[in-house]
Amino acid sequence: MTASDQLEQPSKWVRALDKTGITRGGPPSNGPLYEKRKSVHNKRIDGPFRRFKWLVMVVTLAIYYITPWLRWDRGPYAPDQAVLIDLANRRFYMFDIEIWPHEFYFVAGMLIMAGIGLFLVTSAVGRAWCGYACPQTVWTDLFQHVDRFIDGDRNARMRLDKAPWGPSKIARRGGKWGIYLLISLVTGGAWILYFADAQTLFVEFFTGTASPVAYMTVAVLTGTTFWLGGFMREQVCIYMCPWPRIQAAMLDEQSLIVTYKDWRGEQRGSLKKAQKELEKYGDCIDCRECIAVCPTGIDIREGQQVGCITCALCIDACDRVMKDIGRPRGLIDYATLDQCEAEAAGAPAMPAWKALLRPRTFIYFGIWGAIGTAMLFALGTRSHTGLTVSPDRNPPFMLMKDGSVRNAYTLRLRNMEGRPRDMEIALSGLPRGAVMWTDRIGRDEAAATQKIAVPADETRVVRAYVTIPAGSSADQFTFELTSLDEQREQDAEPTTFAMPGGN
């Protein structure tokens, strides 16, 4: 029995289930507790979907590896890395966008958009994320190309698997795992470059002066990439990843998915048999090419299953066979379950793109677009100046010897621009004669407005003392902030003024 034969045979349990419709409750008591993993040696294939998969792989890997090296001029006070997650200084830079911690809702918004985007794509074209863009898929695919490059295609790899260990096998395995490790190292290494200046960190990393966190991160990511991409592969998709379960729940009968059209394929029979008895056999000649090319080792003819990542390589394989034997393509095809049913009942084939136009996809797209538009609007109109005020609670107020009452406040002045700016704070809503001074200005310059310089891209914390004259009283008032430049950005924060006797 070859590996592929084993794959094709439904397990004993499944057969028991088929016959009786009920499960028998666990494995037979004298058998092993777990099934051994069957290696997947997927065969090389060419076709439109494979070429698309190549394209996605090259583009996503290029984005991942190249992005940290892109530069973006932000002036003298900010880093010039185009995409940088600066955890130490709590800034997130993405080209022209700079996100501060208090604006984390932009990141939350991006995550929500990613989620709804996934709903949209999944409900429209099935598990396209799984099949093309998921990092596990991309790196597994890359490692499978390494397998093919070192060991040869499917049959050669299966032979090598069975062959006894000898110099040739050791050299091949060593070389292959070496390349795995190299890819993993580059992958883990690229990750840390997003969190610090790439050029500096790159040099530091190889001169041994980078921080231990950097080395540990690279070690962990190298290890996981090596293990998950090199050895676990489809087991991650089938057993470890929660996405297949979630994504399967997003599909419905109108989603485009990879389907085997059993009404057209059954009954299966070899080409010879089919040619002899045309009436009895369908288009499927049981050549098993669809199984041979599958990166997760499943048989799509068994129907929808969690192991199918809809990469559509089986469509490429089947279409080629159909062409060779002179039958129309699309025995295995992207189609909706509704469409398959209709075709089985004799309806004409429907163009695939029509499946995309339906209320569900429009609603998802609408929500996705609305959030995106709102985020763009918020990004475009956000102020680069901000003020927060926290009044001192202990003591809440202070009676001065001339009878005036003083409250103390901690002000945080934000300057989100890459240049130092002067800002003016004014008191609004306090009785005449109210003044303030700060720990930076001095009480001899107490006045109703104060000018404070805020360094580039920083929050300046100022302790402000606000005094109202004897005999007056106050309750609510507002700190008003204005940037003293051509933009004259403003912010205001209401706060309370505490008085003796309480209120």
Added chain:
Amino acid sequence: MADKNRVDEPTGTELVGHEWDGIEELNTPLPRWWLWTFYATIAWSVVYVVLYPAWPMVSQATEGVLGWSSRGALADEMTAADMARVSTFERIAVTDITKLSADPELMGQAIAGGAAAFKQHCVQCHGAGAAGYEEYGYPNLNDDDWIWGGEIGDIEYTLTHGIRWEGSDQTRISYMPAFEGIFEREQVDALVGHVLSLSGNGSSNAVGAELYAANCVACHQASGEGDQLQGAPALNDAIWLYGNSEASIRQQILAPRHGAMPGWSDKLDPVTIRMLAAYVHSRGGGEDTAQDAPIAETSEQEAAQQEVSGAEGDDRL
């Protein structure tokens, strides 16, 4: 044990031969690696007992060969932390205290250190926010009324030597004389009225004014502005150490209360006292010294002028 070699049908494992209510035990020995791990932990525990404190005795545990103890480790860490701060402390110690604020970084460190020391030594009387307690006569350190002076140097002196503190012969001492039995009841009422009128609260009267002029001006001055050199509180402002109720003022005349502030020179090192002075001065009520004008960067002359204008400001009342 005749059954010893009997084999459990479903699992193919030998049975040990015990049976309780029809439940039998399978002979499933520990894996060898598990056993070795177990032996290793025993060996480890022996080594641990030799090296580290382990056996509890009456007052403390046995000392390990390494001499390690959690208390010692903490002490080492504390020493290391103190060593890291030594240079800052030295700079604070050698800087003229009136010029400390000229170096904002050093001043910031002094204030931070003072804030920590304040939480440990001062909050018991002066409160966490340094607002004091009027009912007990613990002064508020945030306001601008200082009985003995609010310049940073004055505060440091008070912290070092205390007020009415027996531990230092340089302590600040002043006693309000008790007029119990000297004044008649009506005289006291009149005097209380006059004293309150100094701060614009009560109504002045001839008897009170006369008594005040005869008995009080030596310390509290003619218009009640007080005298920081003698520690005589100002009576013409809004701030009262024991409150400005008539009863409180009457008590202060007849049988005055005298709070005491301990000097800290025998408990705290000079640097900590200096940092406390910086912290208290920074609470917003500290008075400027003539030399202390780094923020506004005014000349001494201007600073002096400001003091004058500040005094005029007080006269508004």
